Amino acid sequence: MNVRTLVVSCPDWPVIATAASADDVVAVIAANRVTATSPAARAEGVEVGLRRRDAQRRCPGLQIVDPDPDRDARVFASIAALVDRFTPRVEMSSPGSLTFPTIGPSRYFGGDEALARLVAADIDSALGSSGWRGAVGVGVADGVFAATLAAELAVAESDHVRVIAQGESAEFLSPFPVSELGRPELADVLQRLGLRHLGEFAALKVDDVVARFGVDGRLAHRLARGLDERPPEVGPPPRSFDVIATLDPPAERVDIAAFAARTAADQLHEQLGGEGLACTRLLVVIETDSGERLERVWRHEGALSSTAIVDRVRWQLDGWLNGPSAQRPTGGVTRLVLVPDEVMPARGRQQGFWGGETEADERAGRALARVQGMLGVPAVTIPERRGGRGPADVVVRAPFVGTDGDDGQGRGVALDAPWPGRVPSPMPTLLPTEMLPIQVLDVRGAPVWVSGRGTLSAEPSTVRFNDAARDGVSIVGWAGPWPCDERWWDQSTHRRRARLQLILADGRALLVQIERGNWSVEAVYD
Amino acid sequence: MFDTGAVVVPAALSSSRDLSDLQELAEQIRPVVLARQAVLPVCGPLEQVIPDGGLVRGSTIAVGGVGATSLALQLVAAASKNGSWVAVVGLSDLAPVAVLEAGLDAERVAFIDPGGSGRQVDVVAALIGAVDIVMLDSRLSLRDSDTRRLGSRLRERGSILVVVSPGNEPTSQWSSDLVFTVHDSRWEGLGYGHGHLRSRRVRVGVGGRGRASRNMQHELLLAATGGQVAIAECEDGGGTVVAFGR
Incomplete structure (x- = not known):
């Protein structure tokens, strides 16, 4: 028997969390x-x-x-607090999505439909103040999978509510494409077998599915039939695995508390792993020195890895300690308790033999996440290839998002992809962080400029770095000008400039640019 | 129960032949640290410049002078390709494109900008042991007590610290095992109004402690075509020019 479940889904959440208004043209790109x-x-x-x-x-x-999952989670904590008024059993699945079983609250508020309307209206009015009216959907169905799909459909509907009657989930699911199962490889095979919709997949016999697709296939088959996604082996832990971390002195800041959480999460993961179990639902509890007790349940479709546990605890702490002042605890965190609420047999994780994620990668990922805890998420970046002409455009610093499931694949275009007009290799090594204005002078000391047709007014002879230094550094080699007219179709980002490569008498080599008649150092070949 | 002292029978040591056998045996069963684990690889030409033939785990390396950034990237490129993580702390003006062009693996590089947080010591301490190579900006202010503490943590955990001073003398704040001073940088490929920068000839002074304390001078070709290669004609103290090809 499936549990009637209500799902609140907000597909635009990563955008809403950036505090953009609904009329802004914004996209989150990872x-x-x-x-x-x-x-x-x-x-x-x-x-x-x-x-x-x-x-x-x-x-x-x-x-x-x-993308910034910490920011998403921090802002979403206030939505979770709204739903707390309806039931104490709110479970977070990810920033932007939460679920709870309707069995109690539904009877109290007068049925699934009435409950869903109340929840939707409450969240809608909270989001409406920032112009995001109608960004949320509430779905009720048997099981989380059907309810999530219902909620996603509900976003487009006028009252943002979609209730699937009891026992009709399988019928509701049947017209959806198989790609909704969230298993790209399986969906690919099914499509080639001519099974395009969930209904067709669900019509297969269980034995056949298991024989062909194994355990994971059976799980997907259960989903397609509208059965509970949880396989029968998922259940409460056989004994208590609670991990308690005591913080002395009480932690006021997220990074200090999160550091304690890391040790606790590792300990929890180790304990569970020792019995061949993995956690699918986790209760995070904090107690403060003024006697408050806050708790929240996090759930995950697969098993939570140690890093995933830490991420969720950090998100939750961030939401509590940096959230709106009405919900913020008044004291420092003294105790942190992690309670595995639901466990399943661990299927283990194979580490990559040829490439793939190794232990070293995991260790580095953890250290970087810890540094993010100290300095904030934007302080840690990784290179991402973008393509472009200038040295600053070809590869940029993209934020490091070390959450579960990022395999780092397809991080941008190839470095040697052709870009006509690109600055030739080797590339400069330093990009000044602030504008470094210079003067480029000819032999007589008159400023050099580049005409509209891209020719130099005179041969450059000296470079003067600022007005205070009277004598400049003489130029012993130069090439250019390389004119570059980019994004002329857009007024705000249009750039028209010309570049010169210079070698100075002191051995330094520079890439300088002239834009609107002003010379500056674009990059240094160090 | 198993007293190992009892295994060596004094009588067995009576003849010198047995003693040499034992020494041979001891040599065979000595716990070995694989050379590959203790030293991270560098690209061919640099192998001959560094006395140990690679980056020794737990060591501190200071790089300075005009061209220090390029040399530092070339030093760590081979290790990165081989699977080591590189964390760059500070150096907020380092161009990511140069990092990838030097041959570092984009999947295993992270830039960390401690900004004005004043927590650079904690950051470096957290990274040591977790990543193989930490590239540190010499412009970050650290106290001498911090560098001593981080240095001993480094030796204990086996990471490598590369302290880069772009355009300045190599830092003397760390007790470095290897010191690279880049000077006499001469670019090739750029004429007067034509061509473009292609490669750079530099003189690199290698000093430091232990075997590196002899202070050798080498002539290297940095950032040759493609930005990848650092091939050199090597000039020893004696003045002979030894060319070794790719």
């Missing part, structure tokens, strides 16, 4: 792919899954935001 958009951006044709360049081509004025 690893070169669009992962979330604002309604205004969708109206321009920017869809989830597009590549950065394609999104920019469809909508030149697109505002691009980097």
Whole structure:
């Protein structure tokens, strides 16, 4: 028997969390792919899954935001607090989505439909104040999978509620494409077998599915039939595995508490692993020195890895300690308790033999996450290839998002992809962080400039770095000008400039540019 | 129960032949640290410049002078390709494109900007042991007590610290095992109004402690075509020019 479940889903959440208004043309782009958009951006044709360049081509004025799960989770904590008024059994699945079983509250508030309407109206009015009315959907069905799909459909509906009657989940699911199962490889095979919809997959016999697709296939088959996604072996832990971390002195800051959480999460993971178990639902509890007790349940479709546990605890702490002042605890955190609420047999994880994720990668990922805890998420970046002409455009620093499931694949375009007009290799090694104005002078000491047709007014002879130094450094070699007229179709990002490569008498080599008649150092070949 | 002292029978040591046998045996059963684990690889030409033939785990390396950034990237590129993580702390003006062009693996590089947080010591301490190579900006202010503490943590955990001073003398704040001073940088490929920068000839002074304390001078070709290669004609103290090809 399936548990009637209510799911609140907010597909635009990563955009809402950036505090953008609904009319802004915003997209969140992770690893070169669009992962979330604002309604205004969708109206321009920017869809989830597009590549950065394609999104920019469809909508030149697109505002691009980097992903930040911490920010998403911190802001979502206030939504979770709203839903807390209906039931104490709210479970977070990810920032932007939460679920709870309706069995108690449904009877109290007068049925599933009435409950869903109340929840939707409450969240809608909270979001409405920032202009995001109608960004949320509430779905009720048997089981989380059907309810999530119902909630996603409900976003587009006028009252943002979709209730699937008891026992009708299988019928509701049957017209959905098999890609909704969230298993790309399985969906690919099914499509080639001619099974395009969940209904057709569900009609197969269980024995046949297990014989062909194994355990995971059986799980997907259960989903398609509208059965509980949880396999029968999922259940409460056989004994208590609670891990308690005591903080002395009480922690006021997230990074200190999160550091304790890391040790606790490792300990929990080790304990469970010792009995061949993995955690699928986790209760995070904190107690403060003024006697408050806050708790929240996090759930995950697969098993939570040690890193995933730490991520969720950090998100939750961030939401509590940096959230709106009405919900913020008044004292420092003195105790942190992690309670595995539901466990399943661990299927183990194979580490990569040829490439793939190794232990060293995991260790480095953890250290970087810890540094993010100290300095904030934007302080840690990784290189991402973007393509472009200038040295600053070819490869940029993209935020490091070390959550579960990021395999780091497809991080941008190849470095040697052709870009006509690109600055030739070798590339400069230093990009001044602030504008470094200079003067380029000819033999007589008159300023050199570049004409509209891209020719130099005179041969450059000296460079003067600032007005205070009277004598400049003489130029012993130069090449250029290399004119560059970029993004002329967009007023706000249009750049027209010309570049020169210079070698100075002191051995330094520079890439300088002239833009609107002003010379500056673009990059240094160190 | 198993007293190992009893295994060596004094009588067995009576003849010198047995003693040499024992020494041979001891040599065979000595716990070995694989050379590959203790030393991270560097690209061919640099192998001949560094006395140990690679980056020794737990060591501190200071790089300075005009061209220090390129040399530092070339030093760590081979290790990165071989699977080591590189964390760059500070150096907020380092161009990511140069990092990838030098041949570092994009999947295993992270830039960390401590900004004005004042927590650079904690950051470096957290990274040591977790990543193989930490590249540190010499412009970050650290106290001498911090560098001593981090240095001993480094030796204990086996990471490598590369302290880069772009355009300045190599830092003397760390007790470095290896010190690279880049000077006499001469670019090739750029004429007067034509061509473009192609490669750079530099003189690199290698000093430091232990075997490196002889202070050798080498002539290297940095950032040759493609930005990848650092091939050199090597000039020893004696003045002979030894060319070794790719």
